[in-house]
Amino acid sequence: MDANKELIEALNQIEKEKDISKEVLLEAMENSLVAACKNHFGKADNIKVNINRVTGAVSVFAERQIVQNVVDKVTEISVEEAILKFPLNNVGDIVQVEVTPANFGRIAAQKAKQVVVQKIREEERKVLYNQYYGKEKDIVTGIVQRYVGNNISVNLGKVDAILADNEQVKGERFKPTDRIKLYVIEVKDTTKGPRITVSRTHPELVKRLFEAEVTEIRDGIVEIKSIAREAGSRTKMAVYTSHPDIDPVGACVGMNGARVNAIVNELRGEKIDIINWSDDPKVLIENALSPAKVVSVEADAEEKSAKVVVPDYQLSLAIGKEGQNARLAARLTGYKIDIKSESQTKDTSEAEEIHDLEEVQEVQEIPDVLDFSEVEEE
Numbered sequence: 001m002d003a004n005k006e007l008i009e010a011l012n013q014i015e016k017e018k019d020i021s022k023e024v025l026l027e028a029m030e031n032s033l034v035a036a037c038k039n040h041f042g043k044a045d046n047i048k049v050n051i052n053r054v055t056g057a058v059s060v061f062a063e064r065q066i067v068q069n070v071v072d073k074v075t076e077i078s079v080e081e082a083i084l085k086f087p088l089n090n091v092g093d094i095v096q097v098e099v100t101p102a103n104f105g106r107i108a109a110q111k112a113k114q115v116v117v118q119k120i121r122e123e124e125r126k127v128l129y130n131q132y133y134g135k136e137k138d139i140v141t142g143i144v145q146r147y148v149g150n151n152i153s154v155n156l157g158k159v160d161a162i163l164a165d166n167e168q169v170k171g172e173r174f175k176p177t178d179r180i181k182l183y184v185i186e187v188k189d190t191t192k193g194p195r196i197t198v199s200r201t202h203p204e205l206v207k208r209l210f211e212a213e214v215t216e217i218r219d220g221i222v223e224i225k226s227i228a229r230e231a232g233s234r235t236k237m238a239v240y241t242s243h244p245d246i247d248p249v250g251a252c253v254g255m256n257g258a259r260v261n262a263i264v265n266e267l268r269g270e271k272i273d274i275i276n277w278s279d280d281p282k283v284l285i286e287n288a289l290s291p292a293k294v295v296s297v298e299a300d301a302e303e304k305s306a307k308v309v310v311p312d313y314q315l316s317l318a319i320g321k322e323g324q325n326a327r328l329a330a331r332l333t334g335y336k337i338d339i340k341s342e343s344q345t346k347d348t349s350e351a352e353e354i355h356d357l358e359e360v361q362e363v364q365e366i367p368d369v370l371d372f373s374e375v376e377e378e
């Protein structure tokens with residue numbers, strides 16, 4: 001097998017193994033050889049290089065204009081010479097003249113090697129970028145490699161990603177070879193390959209995990225309307241369905257909690273509250289404060305604020321440890337929530353009544369400003 005045929009066979013193998021188009025490689029080689037022709041001919045503006053897609057044979061052609069008197073041999077050809085090489089021609093026509101140099105096979109082989117190596121790197125980088133760009137805003141499974149300072153190197157298959165310190169859940173520790181789920185925030189193309197930013201703290205990680213685990217969400221029957229998360233501790237999620245026969249919360253929880261437990265395990269024990277979404281802000285806020293019971297809700301849709309009254313014994317539960325339950329409920333609903341117990345509400349209303357009564361008494365006890373008796377005596 002000659003060298004040209006070997007080149008085609010090699011390119012076929014590269015296309016098969018590395019998923020890099022043979023045509024892309026051949027075009028890159030042709031462009032590179034055109035540049036090489038500049039050294040031989042002094043210019044390359046009118047030069048075209050063709051590599052036969054089957055045999056691999058390399059041919060060089062120059063575009064030349066037919067003229068009566070040749071001034072520039074590189075860009076022009078005489079009428080007499082044109083008649084010998086081309087059957088149909090007229091003065092002013094452009095013809096393709098083969099000008100392949102004698103030693104061009106050796107030059108082509110050297111350039112081919114350089115181009116193939118460079119193009120393989122570029123194409124591999126492009127293929128990787130396209131592959132992982134399609135996973136942006138989605139979840140991927142990675143294998144922990146090692147800690148790099150406070151960051152973690154995670155292998156995603158064909159490329160490594162860095163799980164930055166600020167995208168890690170506090171308290172989570174991993175060992176090499178641990179398999180973890182990650183949310184892909186962004187994929188950037190760089191000269192060293194795709195740079196992938198991943199997260200374990202992003203609220204969308206929980207959302208994507210439920211989409212993967214719950215068939216009804218994946219099929220669009222159940223919709224995740226809102227989600228609020230404090231990574232590593234607690235997540236609140238509001239779900240909705242227009243299907244009267246389907247319980248959206250039950251679908252997410254699964255039989256004996258199987259579905260939600262699978263996600264809790266993936267998140268290393270993070271608590272997940274799943275509530276029913278409602279277009280009525282009062283109902284939504286009441287649901288969002290679950291597991292606390294609510295006595296009443298007054299919601300101001302314009303101000304996006306709400307006053308909530310809960311039983312005395314439910315106040316600490318409604319607020320949550322360090323205010324977490326109330327904070328997540330506020331994020332989930334988009335309302336600023338003021339929570340008070342029944343006693344606090346009663347004390348406040350009694351205090352307001354006393355204040356109003358004192359104001360009335362003050363008005364009644366104001367003395368007369370004029371003493372008319374003195375005026376009469378005078």
